[in-house]
Amino acid sequence: MDDARLAPVLDRIDADLPEALDRLMTLLRIPSISTDPAHAADCAAAAEWLAADLASLGLDAASRPTPGHPMVVGHTGAESGPHILFYGHYDVQPVDPLDQWKTAPFEPEIQETEHGKVIRGRGASDDKGQLMTFVEACRAWKAVHGTLPARISFFFEGEEESGSPSLIPFMRENAEELTADLAVICDTSMVSPGVPSIASQLRGMLKDEFTVTGPRIDLHSGHYGGPGLNPLREIARIVASFHDADGRVAVEGFYEGVHEVPDEIKRQWNNSGFDEKTYLESVGYTRPHGETGYSTLEQQWARPTLEVNGLWGGYMGPGTKTVIPSQAHCKITCRLVGDMDPDRLRDKIRAHVEARLSPDATVTWDGNLDGAPAAVMNTDRPEFDAARGALTDEWEREAVLVGMGGSIPIAGFFKDILGMDAMLIGFANDDDAIHSPNEKYDVKSFHKGIRSWARVLAALSR
């Protein structure tokens, strides 16, 4: 692909990389953990920083209040060409367990590793590093040409890691302003290092949390040990009942709306360069542990899950406490595929738990009830071919359409609320440890990500 406008933009990106990294580090130093109310001011600070950065590009941009954390919205002026809405999120995951971090999570560093330079810190990959690839591409384009090659709107939220409670109301209230020809999202990873990837399907999400109560008060395990109902044993039995011996979810009706992957898609995935052995071994696995009969990629992209994210009760401190606790707690999330309905599924899971309680045990449900179905992209749109070509040029490796194991409900919301298709391109790697201690983003992902967006913008504007 040849575009005389592009070469000086790419040169500018290369020359400006140190400054671009400095800007990212500044954003990473803001501990914008959205799920923890103690960090509300930090979320607001991150939004203000982004709004100011967009304004410095000449955009009309502002941090706009919501009942939760602010949204950042910015628009270019009268640029011609297609209208793109770029979405990212400035909030980050909590950092616990803090003692497993080798550097302070909000004091980011550039580190040399055996696989090249990385940016280390919470949010480096998810999603501050990724969203800044697009911002930096725009900055370079503007610096070289004084304008952008398309009409671009920016839309950053600060609640992606905490269920996006303000997102849908905000989109409804500002529907006209936010509707563009296509939404572009940078919050996904490459199927394997160096293989540019466009997501064609995303799993949905359901969250819930429950508490099992046994005795009215904590009991002494000598006095009541024997006749006493122990909620830790109850909750363990319930959690163990969620799956059968083949790794299949045993909740009745769980797989309603799940479709098998067509053979043609399976073939594409098998040729995507995905290195199953390295993927599993990098975290200590010798084999996939999901449903028997499905490959690792199918288990991760095309099969639903019921996962336990937290389980606790009783005495967790040093030493021993001979207690039968009154309560035990469990947090779960499900990843949804195909036509699975989050609301119906929640009812099925709750019924499964309630049917398995012992007499004298009770359950209460504490979860916030948001959920989002799976999303399948409209890959027939010409922008997908244009972007694939641009990515292939930058990475010198054919770009592929892939599934994604994660949930990015925003893609479904853009379609449902604004009638707008979305295209997801991201440069994260599987070893980025997002949501984990020691999160990182490869400097190569950041640098070639910026270059990729410059090329994609050129391609979309042609």
Place this chain on the structure above:
Amino acid sequence: MDDARLAPVLDRIDADLPEALDRLMTLLRIPSISTDPAHAADCAAAAEWLAADLASLGLDAASRPTPGHPMVVGHTGAESGPHILFYGHYDVQPVDPLDQWKTAPFEPEIQETEHGKVIRGRGASDDKGQLMTFVEACRAWKAVHGTLPARISFFFEGEEESGSPSLIPFMRENAEELTADLAVICDTSMVSPGVPSIASQLRGMLKDEFTVTGPRIDLHSGHYGGPGLNPLREIARIVASFHDADGRVAVEGFYEGVHEVPDEIKRQWNNSGFDEKTYLESVGYTRPHGETGYSTLEQQWARPTLEVNGLWGGYMGPGTKTVIPSQAHCKITCRLVGDMDPDRLRDKIRAHVEARLSPDATVTWDGNLDGAPAAVMNTDRPEFDAARGALTDEWEREAVLVGMGGSIPIAGFFKDILGMDAMLIGFANDDDAIHSPNEKYDVKSFHKGIRSWARVLAALSR
């Protein structure tokens, strides 16, 4: 039973009750939590206070150092009569969950309740309130007669709630000094309110703790949800496998050394005044939840248990974290009966867990390995009949020999190390919430407990 020396002692006890309560409150204000290293100085302070209090009775008493928390040892002078070693413990359980306490755990209060006055605070019953009943009986005897009716040694430890690591070495090093004709222990409860009880058998104890590791690091449940092995699901499955559907422990060989209760003993227990319905309903149960086919008292006194006291892993904070954690943790204790061998049992439990791990999951054992077998008292000794008579006089209800669900390894140690039998008499009630928030001790237990010991001392000295 008539004893001219006794009546003025009982009168003195009645008159001195307010001061005796004040002394107990002072001791309760010391947060001597032995399992938490942060409270080591508090444990030392409690030991010093007790040593000073014994010295004020004219005893030769001191707080004596150990590698852990101090022991308090005191001796009367040349008193004639039998030599009694009185044992109690000044350390207390941790106080979590703190938010369930209605008063500060270490700011004790006398409260009026519908069942009479209670002393509210951590340790009020277990064991500061109980041990002070014996001290106060001695104080009254000394005040009235200038001497005690028997030769008495005191032995208080500060590690009873944390596995007593220093106890056996200390007993071995001071065997001659600590050996008496009989050990007397006040750390048990009455089988039902107002029914004086002497423990004839105690369950033993085994403690262990394990960690299951799945992935090398915490994982994102989108990226790895499906192929990812989740240690929370592993540990839930393992905990669920500990018991079968009849409430029986499913660890192979677990019941080796367990004997059925003779019919004659069962008959005694059935006539002990134990009110099963109230006992269960007071904590929210409508039925016993232990092994099918055994009564509540059998499940609690004569059957072994494998109990989960703590279970945790993953995200436990507010909101959601879509994590597959690297590790999950479990604390267990077993109550042992009959001839169960703690060391062999530990091996069986560990083998049970290890045999059930999935590929790629590993287990590490973190427990301190102390354990104590069950103890059966030598109730043929004449002191048991003497004490039963004294207790029957005070409570105007026939004193009974009962089992105990709890574990007081000291009784077995006195026998094994010092060759000394023990007699356990206590005045706690089942609703004292020991090891739980809002622990209390009835003022009636305290007052009549002191009077009971005055009578028992008189009877033993005859």
